[in-house]
Amino acid sequence: MRQAWAQLPHTSDVLFTSVNGVLAIQHACPHNLATFFAHQRIAAVGTRTAHALEHAHLHVDVIAQQASQHGLLAAYQDAGMPQSLLFFRAQEGSDLLAHRLQTKGIPVTTIACYHTICPNDDSEPIRQQLASNNIDAVLLGSAKTAQHYVQRMPQLALANRPVIAVMSQQVADAADKLGLHVQLIATQANFSSMLHDLADYFSQRSSVCL
Numbered sequence: 001m002r003q004a005w006a007q008l009p010h011t012s013d014v015l016f017t018s019v020n021g022v023l024a025i026q027h028a029c030p031h032n033l034a035t036f037f038a039h040q041r042i043a044a045v046g047t048r049t050a051h052a053l054e055h056a057h058l059h060v061d062v063i064a065q066q067a068s069q070h071g072l073l074a075a076y077q078d079a080g081m082p083q084s085l086l087f088f089r090a091q092e093g094s095d096l097l098a099h100r101l102q103t104k105g106i107p108v109t110t111i112a113c114y115h116t117i118c119p120n121d122d123s124e125p126i127r128q129q130l131a132s133n134n135i136d137a138v139l140l141g142s143a144k145t146a147q148h149y150v151q152r153m154p155q156l157a158l159a160n161r162p163v164i165a166v167m168s169q170q171v172a173d174a175a176d177k178l179g180l181h182v183q184l185i186a187t188q189a190n191f192s193s194m195l196h197d198l199a200d201y202f203s204q205r206s207s208v209c210l
Contacts, residue, residue, distance in 0.1 A: 001111060004086055004088070026056055082106055084107040138164050140167065140180075146180060159180060
């Protein structure tokens with residue numbers, strides 16, 4: 001992140017892909033964010049990240065309607081491509097966007113400002129709920145979340161008891177490799193779409209049962 005502060009005066013655009021990234025930068029930044037990023041165009045992947053930036057008094061210029069790097073590419077095509085980009089993301093994040101922009105001759109500096117870890121609290125209460133069929137659905141928003149879900153379950157059969165809904169085809173592919181049986185892929189890569197599609201799924205299943 002110290003790298004980022006040094007490069008900021010020579011950067012036209014800054015990109016945040018998650019609320020966690022915004023919080024990490026707020027914690028590490030030696031100055032007020034609004035002052036620090038006053039001369040850069042700010043982009044956010046998804047409305048939740050945009051709201052977190054606005055809460056930090058930053059004006060968001062570009063918001064990807066589809067909360068993914070594919071969605072951000074589309075947003076940049078509409079708003080205009082950056083001249084140079086500082087990209088704040090998780091250590092485990094995708095390099096798709098950086099590669100696509102670099103092929104267009106746009107310099108991209110990727111800053112891994114946080115990493116995700118598997119919770120280490122006792123998962124026995126959740127396992128009991130799954131074993132008792134008291135959990136109807138599990139929503140997985142990322143490949144890393146899918147990995148952590150499997151890690152915390154003693155058996156794949158238990159993990160596969162509820163309906164498994166995922167954020168995108170990319171998450172579905174990762175879940176499949178882990179042995180999870182995905183029944184639902186969100187129409188759009190956001191949690192609102194997942195919940196809407198899940199409601200439709202259960203509604204259709206109830207109709208079939210009737």
